[in-house]
Amino acid sequence: MKNKDEMIGGRMSRVDAVLKVTGQATYFAEYEVPNLTYGVLVPSTITKGRIKNLDTKKAESAPGVLAVITHLNAPKVPAYEAQEPSKTSSGRGPGMMAFHTDEIHFNGQPIAMVVADTFERATFAASLVKADYQEEKHQTELKANLAQGKVPKTNKSLQDYQRGEKDAYKNAPVKLEEEYVLPTEVHNPMELHGILAHWEAADKITVYAKTQGVKMTQQVIADTFKLPKENVQVHSQFVGGAFGMSLRVWPHEIATILAAKKVNRPVKLVITRNEMFTIAGYRPHTHQKVGIGATKDGKIVGISHWAHVQNSNYEEFTEATVAMTKFMYRIPNVNTTYRIVPLDICSPVPMRGPGEATGAFALESAMDELSYALNVDPIELRLMNYPEKDPERDLPWSSNHVRDAYKMGADKIGWANRSNKPKSKMEDGMWVGYGMATGTFGAHRRPATARACLNADGTLLIQSAASDIGPGTGTAVVQIAAEVMGIPASKIRFELGESKLPDAPIQGGSATVASVGSAVHDACLELRQKLVELSGNALKNAKAETLVYEDGKISSPKDRSASITYTEVLKRNSLPKLEVTKESKLDEDQQKKFAMYSFSVHFVKVHVHPTTGVVKVKHAVALADAGTIVNHKTASSQMMGGAVGGIGMALTEEAIIDHRFGRYVNNNFADYHVPVNADIPDVDVLFVDKKDPYTNPMGSKGLGEIAIIGMAPAIANAVYNATGKRVRELPITPDKLI
């Protein structure tokens, strides 16, 4: 008998749950290697200019210090010598060369690393490094530099876009034009960033990293140091949250590798919480403008969407901020403009729902504003403009059940209790408001390879160099293998997070189950096939797909007595194990035939205090149209986590720079407010749970990004419904409502 919870669509607990809650899961900073030393960074205290003089003498003579590495003494980096730091590894390399020049690009940029025999001694010695600078005038303020915005060269999909007539909204009978501002937000996973670098030989290195792709890290290090890939080994079995910040190799990782070379001992770097803000990326501060116009009966005629996005001055970062506007609703006239604004600050990096979460705040707020201007229910407005097919590429949806999701969410939150007139309902002395918003993200699938190895004892080992930064990838993979092979989950082990394993893509863009899961699915199918072929007379003439695979045996559906166990097959063929390695990818034709997207809808009910302006989210409903839900338990947790992130985005999170100095003033956990338990209401998670016929063998679509996309505008819309105040600049702190 198959255990339903272990199959696709089940709700089994995480395969690594016991390891995690008992502290046996080992994270990069917990590895111990002989002769380990500790690195601590020295940050630049100016924002732009050059290092004139660097005094490292005091630090060098401090107790326990082995070396102070700077641009003056760092070992040479082959790729830097060839002037190709960012050419490496499709932009996932460290865009800026660590310890290679005297140039300062942003405040907090590492100018030195102190290596000592203990972390404490390295920390103290780092405070003794003194620098003199030749300072230049810096620019860190987005608003003051909008005119410097430029079209990105590196991303063709973000060139100016036009469908139909330009700015057609201006001629519509009902129209509005508003600006929406998102502040800088910082990922702030619990686990701090860093790396442990160990040169095992002059041309051979092992690193323990916090990465969303061990193969990506391996490739970047190999390219940077011009080493054969197999001479670089990357371990990253567990990651304590990342949300996108570990989708590239950062300069401080290369710096640590350099330091390890310099001291000829392994070096571990764990950056500080303050440095998590300054040197490891963020969701970029973005100014947006949306113009939207409709006929009096609610047909949207045109929409224009402009975005200006905070960037560094040394490379280009782009994200799909204006993408959703092109296809979410049936609009004949659309134009979008995306500009990056180079500033003297570290580069941004994708953060959960990159681009779309920012864009959805503008688009879905504007849709809400339009609904009030038309005096129609916001859900009704969306239904009236629902696109039967993708209006951007004129393709049918692979699946789109967003209308079902609207209905399910409206029922669950009690939408019928909402008044269409703002500031008209009170409950327990609080203004009450309801809001909703839609989210979407591409249902991607990338090539991936998995190895499935059946052992003589009937256990199954699955291997792929995937990452599991928290969503439960390992659990989903075990379920897929259990379903295909008919082997109980307890007999299946999944190995991941090692660069020596078969190729897997980065864990980003909500694509791991679709990519790695498909490879596991296909590898197991082939393994099944091989077992049938080796099974002997009884079944060998049967077609593999007509047989039943259950309880570790193959049987004929017609004649259940004609069966053979997997272990028996191996035994008869004198095989110690049977192994299949299989690459799997999406049929490119399929990709051209269908528009593949996941969708989410968020509903919230808020209370707003009439005189103090404090907002309390009372109830949230998060819905996903994400195809087949492989594991309802981990998927629910992921949706809930996204809702929490969305509450932070809407109400509390904002990284603030004092532009006089180009320096953050709240880069710590006391002053940068991520939501706490007391901020989180009951979150109901609902799934449409309908298989997508085209995305992948499981029929799943990605979940990680859509979990947050749309949550912030749903809250902003509810706050408007409660108070009649439209907050277009997040976060919605109490001062903005009094």
Place this chain on the structure above:
Amino acid sequence: MKAFQYVRSTTAKSAIDALAKDPAAMFLAGGTNLVDLMKRGVTEPDKLIDISRLPYNKIEKESSGVRIGALALNSQVAEDKLILEKWPLLALALNAGASAQLRNKATVGGNMLQRTRCGYFYDTEMDCNKRQPGSGCGAKEGYNRMHAIFGTSEQCIAVHPSDMCIALAALDSTVIVQGPKGERKIPFADFHRLPGDHPEKDNTLEKGELITAVTLPDSPYAKNVHYLKVRDRTSYAFALVSVAAALELEGKTIKSARLAMGGVAHKPWRLLEAEKALVGQTISEATFQKAAEIAMHGAKGYAYNSFKLKMAPNSIVEALKIAAGLTS
């Protein structure tokens, strides 16, 4: 962090003597603020004298009032039966502060000595007259959303961060200190100071003095009290504005009132004039609004904190309404 010596004292005398001998030494109790400041290089003592084992952790009823040992933990005071029964305002304020973990470690004396959370004070690369007298004030022309609207000076516009102290200010408490010259009693209102020309001094403690207790007189404020804290998230955030309100009622008439505000000044901001205006009045929103208006005399906003000019009076009215039972 700079290397430092650590010594442990078991008597007040040995602690005070040790501090007197060493100008760069500091007392260590719960360490929830001091250790952070040391990590950031804001405070660099060469010696820590651990006083956490001194016998000052009791909460004792006195003939009139209560004596709370300086080393009583914040959580211990907030859960104490006597405090909950007679001075519930203090428990409310304590529970609004920090997080459960911090309250389990932080002491009453240490809470009173918390340094400001001004970002310019914490960042050793920025100007701050409180950290580095004469260097300037980074906040005045900078990001000052959390900063003071009362009692500021050219040198400093920082706010005092404690919640507990706002209740202690309202409840007319007294701080008991031991020093090289013996015991001294400081009325709570005189314990913290305004920045003036010496923002580096948060309070009126003299060198070598050790807080041993805080005493509260018997009070008629066991029932109609409220501590309202308006903040950016529901827990573990400093106050944008907070209000400690206590009313002594006879029917609907106010016999006496106590009011203090947090998040608005360099010290707990007692609202004496507003208190007076409440006495003899009937509880009503209008009465409370009048008092709030009086309370705001002399307030001054800066670039990012002018919202407090509205949030503060709104919060006073709200806290009084809840204390009076006019709203829940």
